[in-house]
Structures are given as C-alpha cells and as structure tokens.
Amino acid sequence: MGGNLKQVAREAGVSLATASRVLSGSSYPVSAELRERVVEVAARLDYVPNAQARALITGNARTVGVLVGQVGDHYFDALVDGVRRVAAEESCLVTVVSTDRDPERELASFRQLQSHGASIIIVAGSGLDDEEYRVGLAARVASFSQTGRVVLLGRHELDAGVPAVRVEADNHGAGHALGAHLRRLGHTRVGVLSGSGVVTSTVDRVRGVADGLGRAPTVVQVPQTRDGGYAGMSQLLALDADLTAVVATADQMAIGALAYCRDHGLAVPTDMSVAGCNDIWVARDLTPSLTTVHIPLEEMGGAALRLALAEENGGLKRQFFPVQLVVRESTGPSPDA
Amino acid sequence: MGGNLKQVAREAGVSLATASRVLSGSSYPVSAELRERVVEVAARLDYVPNAQARALITGNARTVGVLVGQVGDHYFDALVDGVRRVAAEESCLVTVVSTDRDPERELASFRQLQSHGASIIIVAGSGLDDEEYRVGLAARVASFSQTGRVVLLGRHELDAGVPAVRVEADNHGAGHALGAHLRRLGHTRVGVLSGSGVVTSTVDRVRGVADGLGRAPTVVQVPQTRDGGYAGMSQLLALDADLTAVVATADQMAIGALAYCRDHGLAVPTDMSVAGCNDIWVARDLTPSLTTVHIPLEEMGGAALRLALAEENGGLKRQFFPVQLVVRESTGPSPDA
DNA sequence: ACCGCCATAGTAAACGTTTCCTGCCGCAGG
DNA sequence: CCTGCGGCAGGAAACGTTTACTATGGCGGT
Numbered sequence: 127m128g129g130n131l132k133q134v135a136r137e138a139g140v141s142l143a144t145a146s147r148v149l150s151g152s153s154y155p156v157s158a159e160l161r162e163r164v165v166e167v168a169a170r171l172d173y174v175p176n177a178q179a180r181a182l183i184t185g186n187a188r189t190v191g192v193l194v195g196q197v198g199d200h201y202f203d204a205l206v207d208g209v210r211r212v213a214a215e216e217s218c219l220v221t222v223v224s225t226d227r228d229p230e231r232e233l234a235s236f237r238q239l240q241s242h243g244a245s246i247i248i249v250a251g252s253g254l255d256d257e258e259y260r261v262g263l264a265a266r267v268a269s270f271s272q273t274g275r276v277v278l279l280g281r282h283e284l285d286a287g288v289p290a291v292r293v294e295a296d297n298h299g300a301g302h303a304l305g306a307h308l309r310r311l312g313h314t315r316v317g318v319l320s321g322s323g324v325v326t327s328t329v330d331r332v333r334g335v336a337d338g339l340g341r342a343p344t345v346v347q348v349p350q351t352r353d354g355g356y357a358g359m360s361q362l363l364a365l366d367a368d369l370t371a372v373v374a375t376a377d378q379m380a381i382g383a384l385a386y387c388r389d390h391g392l393a394v395p396t397d398m399s400v401a402g403c404n405d406i407w408v409a410r411d412l413t414p415s416l417t418t419v420h421i422p423l424e425e426m427g428g429a430a431l432r433l434a435l436a437e438e439n440g441g442l443k444r445q446f447f448p449v450q451l452v453v454r455e456s457t458g459p460s461p462d463a
Numbered sequence: 464m465g466g467n468l469k470q471v472a473r474e475a476g477v478s479l480a481t482a483s484r485v486l487s488g489s490s491y492p493v494s495a496e497l498r499e500r501v502v503e504v505a506a507r508l509d510y511v512p513n514a515q516a517r518a519l520i521t522g523n524a525r526t527v528g529v530l531v532g533q534v535g536d537h538y539f540d541a542l543v544d545g546v547r548r549v550a551a552e553e554s555c556l557v558t559v560v561s562t563d564r565d566p567e568r569e570l571a572s573f574r575q576l577q578s579h580g581a582s583i584i585i586v587a588g589s590g591l592d593d594e595e596y597r598v599g600l601a602a603r604v605a606s607f608s609q610t611g612r613v614v615l616l617g618r619h620e621l622d623a624g625v626p627a628v629r630v631e632a633d634n635h636g637a638g639h640a641l642g643a644h645l646r647r648l649g650h651t652r653v654g655v656l657s658g659s660g661v662v663t664s665t666v667d668r669v670r671g672v673a674d675g676l677g678r679a680p681t682v683v684q685v686p687q688t689r690d691g692g693y694a695g696m697s698q699l700l701a702l703d704a705d706l707t708a709v710v711a712t713a714d715q716m717a718i719g720a721l722a723y724c725r726d727h728g729l730a731v732p733t734d735m736s737v738a739g740c741n742d743i744w745v746a747r748d749l750t751p752s753l754t755t756v757h758i759p760l761e762e763m764g765g766a767a768l769r770l771a772l773a774e775e776n777g778g779l780k781r782q783f784f785p786v787q788l789v790v791r792e793s794t795g796p797s798p799d800a
Numbered sequence: 801a802c803c804g805c806c807a808t809a810g811t812a813a814a815c816g817t818t819t820c821c822t823g824c825c826g827c828a829g830g
Numbered sequence: 831c832c833t834g835c836g837g838c839a840g841g842a843a844a845c846g847t848t849t850a851c852t853a854t855g856g857c858g859g860t
Contacts, residue, residue, distance in 0.1 A: 129606075130845095130846060130847090131846065131847065132846075132847095140809085140810090141809065141810045141811075142811090142846095142847085142848095143809075143810060143811080143812095143848085143849075144808090144809065146846095146847065146848060146849085147848090147849090150847085150848070152848085152849085154808090154849085155806095156808075156809085157807090157809090160808090160809085172602070172606050174574060174577050174578050174606070175846085176519075176578065176580070176845090176846050176847065177575075177578040177579040177580065177847095178515040178516075178518050178519050178524070178579070178580045178846080178847090179515075179519055179815085179845070179846035179847040179848090180846080180847055180848075181515050181815095181847090182513075182515050182516055182519065182814095182815045182816065182817090182845095182846080182847070182848090183814075183815050183846095183847060183848045183849080184815095184848070185815085187515070187579075189579070197543075197544045197547045197548070198540075198544045203535075203540060206534075207534045207535045210534050210559070210561055211534070214560075214563070217575075219558050219560065219575065219576075219579060220558065220559065220560070221556050221557065221558045222547070222557065222559065223551075223556065223557070224547055224551060226551070237511060238514075238554075238556065239556075240511050241511050241512055241513065241514040242515070242524075242526070242556060243513070243514065243515045265509070269466075269509050269511070352744060352745075352748070381745065381748050384748065385747075385748050407689060408689075408718065408745050410722075411718050411721065411722050412749065412750070413725075413749070413750035467815095467816060467817090468816065468817065469816075469817095477839080477840085478839065478840040478841075479816095479817085479840080479841090479842095480818080480819075480839075480840055480841080480842095481838090481839065481840075483816095483817065483818060483819085484818090484819090487817085487818070489818080489819085491819085492837065492838060493838075494837090494838065494839085497839085512816085512817080513815090513816050513817070514817095515815095515816080515817090516815070516816035516817040516818090517816080517817055517818075518817090518845095519815095519816080519817070519818090519844095519845045519846065519847090520816095520817055520818045520819080520844075520845050521817090521818070521845095522845085
C-alpha cells in the first residue's frame, strides 16, 4: 500500500521534512532542485496525502457537516444545495447526515460529525420543540464550539446564549402572507396541512397563517409529503366540509391536495383555493400553477456556510431572510363571497 | 480544549491503554471496576473520540464518498438518497461532492475523497465519453482500490479490467421502450431533448429511442433542466415543424417541453406527445400527467453501497437494474395517422 | 580574520489513538 | 515449593503528517 510521504522522501533522497514542506505548500524555503525532485517523485508514485494525519496536527480538516431532518425532502435538499455551492468554491468537503427527525439520532449524528473532525457543523435538522432535546443540543453546541463553528439554519429554539451563527427565514411572515392573501380573497373557512407540529419552522408558518387570516384555521398534521397532503385533504374535509381554501406548509403537500381535488371533482380555484410554501421549481408548471411563498432556501444554505467561514474573523452572527408571496392560479375568490 | 483520551485516563486513574480498551469497545478484558470508572469519567468530561486519529491506525473510517455530476439534478439526488438510506443503517458517513460535470474537477474530487480516508467511493458522476478522462479515472480507481472499494454507478465507459463494482440501469432499454411506445402510437417524426452528448447514460437513452422507434429522431442537446427543455422545444420545432412527439432524456426537460406547448397553444397529447425519463415523483401530478420510464434510482444508490460493503467478503461484482415504461396522459396517437 | 545572519537541510517531537508486548499477581498442577 | 498459566494492567511503539528546533555552510560587515 504505497504512497506515503516517507516513501516519497526516501525515493527523492530528501528528508521527511523537506518533502512535507514541498507538498503541503508550506512557505518554508526549499531549493528549486529538491523541490522539483520531490514533485516529480510524488507524481510518479501517485502520492495522495493523508488528510487525517494532517488534520491531526493542524486541527483543521476543511470539512463541513450538515444535519438535516430528512433526505429527499425538498426543503432540506435546497438548503444543502446552497451549502454545497459555496463549499465547492471554498473546496470544502460536505458531509450530510439525515436524522429522520429523530432527536436522539440528531444528537448522535452531531457527535459523529464532531468526532470526524468537522470544523463547521450546520444544523438544519428538525428544530424540535422539546425541552430535553433542546438541552442536549445546547450542550453539544457548547462542546463543539470550542473547536469549530456551529450554524443553526432555519430554526430558533435555542436561546441566544448558545454560541452559534443563526440563519433564518421569516417563516411566520410566510404564513402571514398566505393568510392575508386568502383573507383578501374573502376566505373565512380555511384548512391547513401542517407537517410535524414540533418542528419550529412549521409551527411558525401555521401561526402566521392564523395571524394573517385573522382567525383560526382548521389544522391537521400529516407527513410532509405529497401523499401526506393527499390524505390530509380528505381529513380536512371530514372536519369541515365547507372549507374554501387550504394552505400547506410545504409545496409537496399542496401538490397532494391538488391531486385530491382533481380526483374528487373539486375545481381549483373555483371551488377550492390551494396554496403551498417554499416555491419549489415545479410549482409554476402545475395546472393550475401553485400560489406559494418563495423562500430563498439555497441562498440561506450558502449564507450559512459563508458566515461560518467568515466568523473566524469575527463576522456577522445572524442573518434573517425575507420571503415573498407568489400568487399564481391555484388561489381565487371565495365562492361564499 | 479538553476531552481527549489522555485526560480521561488520568482523571480515571488508569492507563491510556485501559481507557482506550473500554471506550473503543475492544474485546480485551478490563475489570468491571475500572471499566465503570472510565465510562463515568468519559461521560462527565463529554469525551468525543477523535475519529481521525483512530482511522490513522485502524485504516477504516467508515466513510463513503459520492461523486455526482450536478447537485440539484433529480437524477443524482435520487441516487444519493438511496446511498444515504443504506448509510444510515450502517452508520456510515456520506460525503457528496459535486463535479459540475467537469472531468478535471471530478478527478480532483476523487483525490480529495481518497485523501480524506474514504473507504468507499461511489462514482455517479458524469460518465464522460472522453479518452483522456477515462484514462485518468481508471488510474484513480486503480490507485484507490488498493485501500478501498470503488463503485461505478450508472455508467459503463470503463473497461472490465478496472477493479470496481458496477451498478447500472438499462438506459438503452429505457429509450427503447419510449421509442417503441411512440411507434405503436403511429409517430414517425419524433424529436429528442437530450442532455449533454458526452454523458454515457444520456447517449444510451438517445440510441435506445432511435432503436425503439426504428428510425432516427431529430435530436437537440440542451442543458438538462426545465428551462433547457423549454428552449430545446423551440429549437426542435425550428428544425422540424411537423414533429408529433418529443422524448426528453430527463423528466425536468419534459416538463419544460409541456410548458412550451401550453404557452404556444399546442395541445398535449392531441397535437404533440411528450415523454420523459426517470419518473420523478411529480410526473403523475402534472396536467397532462407525464408518460415516462421508471428507473429505480434510489434502489440503485442503495445497492451501490450495499455491494461495496458486502464485497469485503467477495460479493457480487455487478448489478443491472431493469426499467419500466409508465404510460400516462401526455402521449397519444399521432395526429398524422 | 571573526561574528552573526540568512538560506536551507535534517532530526525529532508532537497530534490522539490502538495495540503489541512486557509484567504483575494469584492460583492450580506437579 | 516451584513452574506455568490466565486474567488483567501499563509502557511504548506505531499510524502519517507538520513543525519547532538544531545544524551546516556561505557571505557580508566590521
């Protein structure tokens, strides 16, 4: 299993130190002759430096860990894409680990990333509203921030004392915009398809809808998927057959709701208005195209990493992203009006 | 920056060796009393083992690297999700790095993963049909396979001598199914929206369409995105105004084509049949719902990792996944017939 | 001619683990 | 009573790097 630095040094007839200095890009002066010899031998032997050994000494592995709630969920995928885009520029390695919305797994995964020498950990996970979990996470963050930086992405349940960079979207504002939009259209009986009720971003959106609408909507909690939305639509109508509008806390669920309407002869938006949240790319290509709220998820992901990298020099500690209502064809005036 | 093994050992009044044996789950016998003391101290100090140092000795970091062509592309996202699902079960860490379809970056990234001690590297990247690149990749694979396993996922341009596990889908069959389907519907003038012409999976699909159709379609190469499909549709009609059907090598492009048709008053499928490939989740929720070919991308991703893990004990070297045509509403009889 | 400094090379100590090997103790067999 | 062995603890080497420190030689300044 060839190819370590010692072999290169021996083959090139130089000391370990010299070889290291050449190949690690050190500023220490090495004569042109030796330098060239080392480079040549390294190429010939296909020397690949061992980043683990290097990190053991320098402490910095240029590695970013990202904790997400669920793989395959567009919300997290978009955030991660943003992180990766920046990571590529900075030639950082990104390790994503999914916690499947399990608090215990999230803590364990955090530990695992910490163990593997990540220098930045971005927590985009579930953001659970659970006391024990909160304490555990705070402890992990405190422990890790001695050696690296933590970014809390799209969540805010930890109090300000916790040493972390924060990147957040205006989730309440997103819900509020949708609620107000429906109110302007004359809707009073509104349903909400909500993802898990302990995830802070979801909770904020639901509250926002209520506030924007000026009254309490009917809420059901369902899996945050297309099929969850489909099933939830049926639950909502069972709870209140006179609903004229539905808001989903994520576009996938809204798409499920649209499918339900189509399958059950409900015209959208004539009989039923449907709106989503996040503005996934396909929202504009549906029929009817989906009213939703654009949330700059990719930008947020990118910002998360950038802030963490910049913070070395004491940069910005918090960034808040505004959202924007995108009105399309799936919402219209209430038939009651 | 506390929390290393030496501190735990000192605090517990035992030797480094004993502490290590307790905390690394070694089978070496340690008395119950010391064991308990070590565990207690480790918990109290919040000891987090340094995986880098450990990997330096054991050589095994339980880390999987995945090379993908482009983040945000559903094709790769689905593959990666499959990998991650299995990785979670095996508690492996997954590091994904995007090469943006740049061969040079792909090679560099491969090196970077190798350097960071990945024990398995899954190459799902571009699969370029380029000689120099092929040689470079073969060299990297050969180098890495001395210490780890390589999986080539969804590509086949490397010859059989290269020591790697292979997981492939029947890309030619996918194209063939679509071509044959359109032929049965009486279409003769067919357009193809193709992604990059040097990516093997894409090339295979295009050939498949031609073979299934029994004649050469009009092909344009466009970016493999929704907007690429939209623009490509316009190019195709400029090349042949009498087209009655279009096949896209990925669903996003087909969605763009549908949007183009809607914007330009072409009824689907009456005036124009449109079909995609991959069967992304939203395909059935479009209007009209999209005829496409289901490719088990997640299963393939999962299989890739599983085979690599199993191969330690000399497992299967190659797995081939069949595909299935899914006929929906976006294709119909040719208006010419 | 001597002192000291710069440029460059090499030696060895660290980084945090795991594990080989040696050593101690008590007990059973001769 | 001595020998051997098994259960357990610790010392120290090793993994592949980086880097602080030391060593050498040439050269300019006095």
